[in-house]
Amino acid sequence: MGEMIAYNCRCGYKKTVNIGKGLKSFDTTNYACACLSCRELIRVEINDDADKNDSTCPVCGGRLIVYSDTDNILCPKCGTRNKAEPAGRWD
Numbered sequence: 001m002g003e004m005i006a007y008n009c010r011c012g013y014k015k016t017v018n019i020g021k022g023l024k025s026f027d028t029t030n031y032a033c034a035c036l037s038c039r040e041l042i043r044v045e046i047n048d049d050a051d052k053n054d055s056t057c058p059v060c061g062g063r064l065i066v067y068s069d070t071d072n073i074l075c076p077k078c079g080t081r082n083k084a085e086p087a088g089r090w091d
């Protein structure tokens, strides 16, 4: 099962992202990623044998910051670092 994280920044930006592996994630893992061009925190599914650092935004094709842990996520709107809180589970 994957994990849901809730990201809340004091600038008002809020996002809930599903990370980890769901039932259908055989050889992929979902990561919370920040696109600084779209200025959004998004979920991106990355192949387990791919280099995470080469991941690009599915919307704009720009480079992503891929977060492997949720303690220190940069707000894509204002640049503050925040910790995402656990918000449940998903399949």
Ligand SMILES: [Zn+2]
Residues within 6 Å of the ligand: 035, 036, 037, 038, 039, 057, 058, 059, 060, 061, 062
């Ligand atoms: Zn983008």
Ligand SMILES: [Zn+2]
Residues within 6 Å of the ligand: 009, 010, 011, 012, 013, 075, 076, 077, 078, 079, 080
């Ligand atoms: Zn912010």
